[in-house]
Amino acid sequence: MSKKYFFAITNIGNEKLLKTEMEFRYPSWKFAYSRPGFLTYVGPENDDFPTELMMARVWGESKGKVKEFPKNFKGFFLKLDESWDWPTTYVIKQSQINLGSQPLMVLVAPDEVWQGELVPQAYSLGTVGEVGLSEDFQAPSRAYLKMLEAAKAFALDLKAADKVLELGSAPGGITTYLLNQQLEVWGVDKAEMDASVLANKKYHHLNNSLEKLTEREYPKDVAWVVSDINLPFKVVMKHLTPHIQKLTKLKGAVITAKIEKPTQLKEVLKIKHELGVKFKAKVLIKHLPSHRQETALLLLFK
Ligand SMILES: C[S@@+](CC[C@H](N)C(=O)[O-])C[C@H]1O[C@@H](n2cnc3c(N)ncnc32)[C@H](O)[C@@H]1O
Numbered sequence: 058m059s060k061k062y063f064f065a066i067t068n069i070g071n072e073k074l075l076k077t078e079m080e081f082r083y084p085s086w087k088f089a090y091s092r093p094g095f096l097t098y099v100g101p102e103n104d105d106f107p108t109e110l111m112m113a114r115v116w117g118e119s120k121g122k123v124k125e126f127p128k129n130f131k132g133f134f135l136k137l138d139e140s141w142d143w144p145t146t147y148v149i150k151q152s153q154i155n156l157g158s159q160p161l162m163v164l165v166a167p168d169e170v171w172q173g174e175l176v177p178q179a180y181s182l183g184t185v186g187e188v189g190l191s192e193d194f195q196a197p198s199r200a201y202l203k204m205l206e207a208a209k210a211f212a213l214d215l216k217a218a219d220k221v222l223e224l225g226s227a228p229g230g231i232t233t234y235l236l237n238q239q240l241e242v243w244g245v246d247k248a249e250m251d252a253s254v255l256a257n258k259k260y261h262h263l264n265n266s267l268e269k270l271t272e273r274e275y276p277k278d279v280a281w282v283v284s285d286i287n288l289p290f291k292v293v294m295k296h297l298t299p300h301i302q303k304l305t306k307l308k309g310a311v312i313t314a315k316i317e318k319p320t321q322l323k324e325v326l327k328i329k330h331e332l333g334v335k336f337k338a339k340v341l342i343k344h345l346p347s348h349r350q351e352t353a354l355l356l357l358f359k
Pocket residue numbers: 197198200201224225226227228229230231232245246247248265266267268285286287288
């Protein structure tokens with residue numbers, strides 16, 4: 058029987074989690090090869106390629122290791138480490154990004170190039186391989202980048218004056234991104250917020266925990282819920298769901314799910330499914346370049 062090959066790119070350090078996810082979600086695909094941040098699989102010719110992965114940024118058909126760099130290759134070029142140089146003197150032209158599969162060259166190590174067909178998702182970021190959005194930013198934490206990337210990847214319709222309920226807001230990286238977009242934020246955290254956030258009149262601090270939070274503490278017309286709490290996802294959702302259920306003006310929720318153990322992958326998928334049913338909402342899941350062992354869930358109430 059003939060076979061086909063698949064590749065997936067993840068953030069370095071998450072290879073084990075991606076392997077586990079592939080094992081239980083796409084068992085007909087067998088692990089073939091890996092380099093830090095890059096995994097390949099082999100599967101039966103008549104199987105579809107995996108369509109959704111929690112622990113990969115981008116993926117597609119693998120066409121194998123390149124022995125000689127093709128002279129007239131047209132497509133995308135992706136380096137797993139920005140500091141590496143392409144082992145070629147050919148001019149590298151980046152193509153326009155469209156949906157649908159497109160040729161790709163991946164530099165998986167300084168001297169190792171793989172060729173494939175990239176399958177960008179509707180919510181892939183605008184850069185091939187999704188190199189983080191490294192815009193200059195001033196914020197109390199790098200979580201600013203998580204929110205920036207989630208806003209771009211999920212094309213969030215954040216409008217000035219939209220009200221946000223933010224859980225786990227300290228020290229204020231995400232808050233800073235939201236305030237920069239002119240949103241008004243109610244932040245819940247017992248830890249200390251950065252002075253720059255506290256000085257902003259559009260920021261209201263709730264010195265509380267998610268577990269003890271009551272709906273009287275924030276406005277009824279909250280448009281967005283953002284959660285970035287370092288507790289197991291199951292615990293966060295247990296306490297967050299009753300709040301979400303009562304917010305009738307909610308446009309969407311962005312919730313980070315920290316995944317430290319392979320068993321939590323199944324748990325997150327199960328909750329993702331249950332949320333979709335309970336809220337009749339579209340639920341998307343995305344591993345972002347700035348994430349470590351995390352993925353972001355977006356619930357869109359439409
Ligand atoms: C990853 S940090 C958040 C970073 C923050 N979003 C930012 O942008 O700077 C996780 C935060 O969750 C908070 N946290 C942990 N348990 C919590 C709970 N039960 N309720 C509310 N916040 C909690 C912690 O105090 C911590 O500040």
